[in-house]
Amino acid sequence: MSKELIELKNISKSYDGQLVLDDLNLVIHENEFLTLLGPSGCGKTTTLRIIGGFETPDQGQVIFDGQDITSLAPNKRQLNTVFQKYALFTHMDIAENIAFGLRIKNKTDQYIRDKISYALKLVNLEGFEHRMPDSLSGGQQQRIAIARAIVNEPKVLLLDEPLGALDLKLRQDMQYELIRLKKELGITFIYVTHDQEEALTMSDHIVVMNQGYIQQEGTPEDIYNEPENAFVADFIGDSNIITAVMVRDELVRILDVEFPCVDKGFGNEKPVDVVIRPEDVELVKRGEGRIPGVVTHIIFKGVHYEMEVQAGGFEWLVHSTREFPVGTEVDIRVDPFNIQVMNKPASEDEQAIGVEE
């Protein structure tokens, strides 16, 4: 792993007596594409603003390159931000917008000109120097906001839901643009989004947050395949989350049926949650699987069929390339390594969304 660049130590922050971040710890490495992922209101923006210097934490420290910058003014920090709503300077043209930071640093005119054309090229908006921000589309404005930030050669670029206001197609294009930019610039991106697909697509490292706590950290694969709790599992994608009992190591009882699995160390006869991804549920002929059931719903989704199967008193979500018409009697089978066993939620924020207990 490369060198540590930013460290958040025991950060707490509350607004009007309401705790928004609770003892948050996070390490960000050089050259990483790190994404803060979580539902709206979970404290992502607040975390980003603390890194950017726009908010001061009530407790804790922000370490940048070994220096404590907790109370350093934003204009003194070696990082730049791409704001959620672009925040372009409407009364300046594009060139002036991009040159803003460079002029403050007293760069020569030649240098500034070169930087402007380099940046516009980088974001594929050559020739836009003398347009006014209002005359640009949302996607173009967003790219100018990025150009304006990167000409300052920050060590870190902070992006707060930069694609949130764009339509789906544009958003996908911009995702690839950003990945390319990141590679070309070779700097650290800290990216905020509530869109799990976006996070999985772009990031090297994902931090899943809920209600001011970090739920899980890891590569997109870790997060997707091995969610540590019901919240992560649910947030990262549609899943079957079922209450179960760990009989002993490598054997779990799901809906009163025993399944072999690969997890160990949960103890004996211990209540747990299991997560089974819809694409990991196999539908087989009656008698060939473990739990008998009936198909109650089917929708064609393009790549696969999405079905609901009533089996063992639970409504299973199943993705399959094979079609099983409504009413088909089937059995459900799951491979041991596709059963993800998790501890029961220790607190409210670890619960799956919408579950009340």
Place this chain on the structure above:
Amino acid sequence: MNNRIRPIEKIYMAVIFLFMYAPIVTLIVLSFNRSKSRSKWGGFTMQWYLNLIHDHEVLNAMANTLIIALIATVVSTLIGTAASVAMTGMKRRMRSLIIGVTNIPMINADIVTGISLMLLFKVLHFDAGFVTVLIAHITFDIPFVMLSVLPRLKTISPSVYEAALDLGAEPFFAFRKTILPDLAPAIISGALMAFTMSIDDFIITYFTKGSGFDTLSTKIYSEVKRGIRPEIYALSAIIFVAVLILLFASDRMKARSARRTGVVKKGMNAKLKTYGAVAGIAVASILIIAMALVYGGVFSKNSDQVFVYNAGEYIDPEVIELFQEETGIEVVYDEFESNEIMYAKIASDGAAYDVLCPSDYMIAKLIDNDMLMKLDRSAIPNAYEYIGKQYYESATAFDPANEYAVPYCWGTVGILYNRNLVNGPVDSWDILWDPAYKGEILMQDSIRDAFMVALARRGYSINTTDPAEIDTATADLIAQAPLVQAYVIDQVRDKMIGNEAALGVIYSGEAIYTKRENADLEYVIPKEGSNVWIDAWVISREARNAENALKWIDFLCRPDIALMNFEYITYSTPNIAAQEMIEDEEIRNSAVAFPDEETLNRCDTYISLGEEGDRLYNEAWKKVKSAD
């Protein structure tokens, strides 16, 4: 949809506009009227506007107005904008609380704000004047700035400011580059609003200004006692137009700040216009202030002063200049609207003025309340050499030992009639009860003058407090009411000049003037007798510059000076030497200006009626007016 306005709606609109703008149009038209009369068109003239340029007092007031308005605007704009910006960082509840508090002066009645500020300044021992007025104006201007800036500020996303910080800008630079350009139209609109309010204000200024300091509005107000000079129409017309332009500009700014400018060129243009408007106001103000400096010497401060409190238009301004030149004493000159207002002022602060010019009955009241200083005769030789003995004799009615007052102007009350509209010579008050002149009679709208007519007609004392006599007079006035066209004050003069009435009760000084404008008018003091009034100079007991006040009185008694004043004011002068120097033979021998001894003997001065008498007259007057 039918977009045509129906006739009834058109008429309705027309009526509303008529009501709203008729007074202003009248004012503007009169400001170009060559005749001084309000009811006669004497041809077009710019004279009144030109006169303004040479009127040092008006220029002075105008300069004060502009200096106050400019400073108050700049300061209140800075404070108001800073406060608005600071408030964005506050919690919502705190913010609405502060908005509420700052808005109070705006919704508060001006008179309450004015009086509270006056009291505050008194408590803090501030000398009322320029500084107090300025502070007051800043105070009431701030909410107007905030009212304009706050809503605009709410629409500006703070992330633009944060983006500038993020790019390395220092906080103030970031504010200047991001928020300020978006806020500028709202700030300018607020500033224009503040400027307008400041120029426009009368009440608050009036209560905080103290003596010797006037803005245009208080200056104009102080002129109303004797009817307004046409120059004041001109001045008011200018103010109206100026305020209109400012409001219009402010509105344009606000509209602009609501819109968003898209293209560079348009943005530049708007900016240019904005700066143009602001620069225009600044340049115009500076020019006027410079003019005031040249003509008026606004800032010449002199420790050797005399504070004079006189009725409006009751001196030739040149006399003040001459006095200053000859003695080196600076005259701080203020005008009062009525004897009662003068009394209230002196009663609340006896040292506010040194020398005053009240009327007879009011002098009696001042003496009764021990508010006057005995005059040092040796310091005012002119007063005893040139003022006629008979006037001191008359003055004993209110100043029994001639210790306090030196007569300044005097006159009688009589009937002004139009020879062409009235049969035969008029010699009795009876004619005002003659049904033949129904609707052609103008009465004075003042208790003492109205009752004087009725009492004199019956042969009663014009100072009677006998309830029976007052009852008779009341009944007479009620009986007369159907014949009376109107109870008025200044308009007697104008209506008579314009042939709008046949008979009117009027003061002799006005009569001389009306005869110049309309040769058909005649003035007569009825045989039953009438009122003779005397206005005289007195010195406040608490005067700080009593010596200079004596010099002032003596100066005014110099024959050449008395003559200048007579020619300017047209009220009769008690200065015998001046009377003899009047060039116009007709006036020198005029029975109107200088009635003979015999006529004068029929006339009495008013004396104080006492509390009970005042009450009786007030009640009787109410009955008369409700019958009117």
